[in-house]
Amino acid sequence: MRMKSEILLFNGKKVNEKELNFSYLKRGFLYGDGIFETMISFDKKIFKFQQHWNRMLFGAKVCNLKVPNKKVIEELILENLKEGFCYIRLNLWRKRPETISPEEQKETNFLIIIRDYKPYPEKFYKEGMICGISKRIRRNEKSVMCKIKSLNFLENIILKIEAKKEKCDDMIVLNTSGYISEGSVSNIFFVKNNIIYTPSCQSGCLEGITRKIVFEICERENIKIKEGWFKNDFLSDCDEVFLTNTLMGIMPVKEIKGYFKSKSFKVSQYLREKYLKILKFGELEKLTFSNKKVENQLYNEK
Numbered sequence: 001m002r003m004k005s006e007i008l009l010f011n012g013k014k015v016n017e018k019e020l021n022f023s024y025l026k027r028g029f030l031y032g033d034g035i036f037e038t039m040i041s042f043d044k045k046i047f048k049f050q051q052h053w054n055r056m057l058f059g060a061k062v063c064n065l066k067v068p069n070k071k072v073i074e075e076l077i078l079e080n081l082k083e084g085f086c087y088i089r090l091n092l093w094r095k096r097p098e099t100i101s102p103e104e105q106k107e108t109n110f111l112i113i114i115r116d117y118k119p120y121p122e123k124f125y126k127e128g129m130i131c132g133i134s135k136r137i138r139r140n141e142k143s144v145m146c147k148i149k150s151l152n153f154l155e156n157i158i159l160k161i162e163a164k165k166e167k168c169d170d171m172i173v174l175n176t177s178g179y180i181s182e183g184s185v186s187n188i189f190f191v192k193n194n195i196i197y198t199p200s201c202q203s204g205c206l207e208g209i210t211r212k213i214v215f216e217i218c219e220r221e222n223i224k225i226k227e228g229w230f231k232n233d234f235l236s237d238c239d240e241v242f243l244t245n246t247l248m249g250i251m252p253v254k255e256i257k258g259y260f261k262s263k264s265f266k267v268s269q270y271l272r273e274k275y276l277k278i279l280k281f282g283e284l285e286k287l288t289f290s291n292k293k294v295e296n297q298l299y300n301e302k
Contacts, residue, residue: 006115007080012072014080024109027094032152033102034093035059038246040117040279041088044081047246047279049074051209056092059148065094066106076112085117087247093151120248125272128254128265129169129243131183133232136162139173139181139204146181146204159184170243172256175204179229183243186251187211191240191267196225203229210244210275217274235260242268250275 008015010024028034037052053070060067077088091111094102137155139146159171163184172188175181182188182205190197196218201207218225235241240262241253250272252265 003082003086003114003116006113009076009080009112009114011109011111012076020111025093026098027096028091028109028151030098031100032150033063034091034108034151035063035065036089036091036149036151038149039088039090040246041077041081041086042280043083044078045282046074046077046081046088048209048213049077051212052090055149055207055209056090059150060092062144062148063094064102064106065092066108067092068108068110073110073112077114080112080114085119087113087115087117089113091151117247120251124169124251125269128252128262130167130255130257131170131172131241131253132163132166132168132257133259134159134162134171134173134184137171137173139175141175141177141179141181141202141204143204146206149206156184166257168257173204174232179203179231180234181205183245186243186245186248189214189242189244190230190234190238191242192234192238194224196223196267197230197234198225198227200227200229208244209246210249213275213278214244214250214271217271217278232259238262240264240267242271249279 008017008020010020022029035056037056039049039052040047057067073090089112091113092108094105095107095109096105097103137159159173163169163171170186171184173181173184180188180199181203182199187198187205187208187210196214198211198214199205215225217223235256236259238260241256241260242265243251243253250268252268253260254263254265255261
């Protein structure tokens with residue numbers, strides 16, 4: 001069942017777009033002085049709500065923002081969900097003042113947006129994405145900004161513009177030291193010699209919720225996974241590369257222009273299958289292996 005239109009919940013009240021006048025949105029619009037979280041639900045259950053909430057609390061602390069009551073936010077969302085998948089975005093921004101310095105002002109507005117979830121094209125999961133290495137954007141691994149989800153998404157937008165220009169589906173971002181950090185809106189993983197690798201969170205990548213789930217799966221199933229610092233040449237003999245975020249889940253990459261090509265998606269498809277079961281059923285204990293060949297390939301060698 002599809003929603004007739006997106007649902008807008010402003011400071012706890014259901015509103016339409018015309019009621020969201022500029023005076024409410026002003027500081028978020030003019031300065032990007034706020035944070036957000038993107039979530040997904042399945043059959044009226046918010047996926048990993050606590051983890052998203054914890055990240056928002058961290059962002060609010062960094063930005064000196066007052067956070068609304070968690071129970072109120074969760075109940076508002078739950079009351080407006082439908083069966084199947086829904087997209088949820090929780091936005092939080094400072095109310096005032098109009099000058100750039102917030103002084104001691106912490107009071108916030110919040111806006112919850114709920115609408116039908118629009119999945120990434122299925123062909124990406126079957127054929128993999130084509131990516132490039134960005135020449136325009138670098139993540140500053142020493143900045144706190146790479147640890148929060150800011151309303152100012154301009155770097156990510158520039159990456160999307162660059163991807164289109166380079167005829168890619170996405171761009172991979174290096175940090176200021178030249179190490180691989182993440183995708184434009186995703187974490188990145190590499191598979192090499194039956195070991196999964198991913199950039200350290202100290203490399204400038206956001207500590208993604210789906211990234212954590214990959215670690216949970218690997219820990220539960222004794223799959224080798226390592227964090228580290230990786231330069232472009234590490235990609236040349238990787239067996240697989242995949243991206244993760246809340247909306248895409250686990251996404252295979254077939255090419256990173258100039259550095260990596262592969263037609264093998266066994267590991268990413270296997271992990272995606274397990275991820276979808278967690279999304280739908282919630283418990284790692286309920287997962288069962290459906291691909292013994294990949295299971296054996298991923299297990300630690302004894």
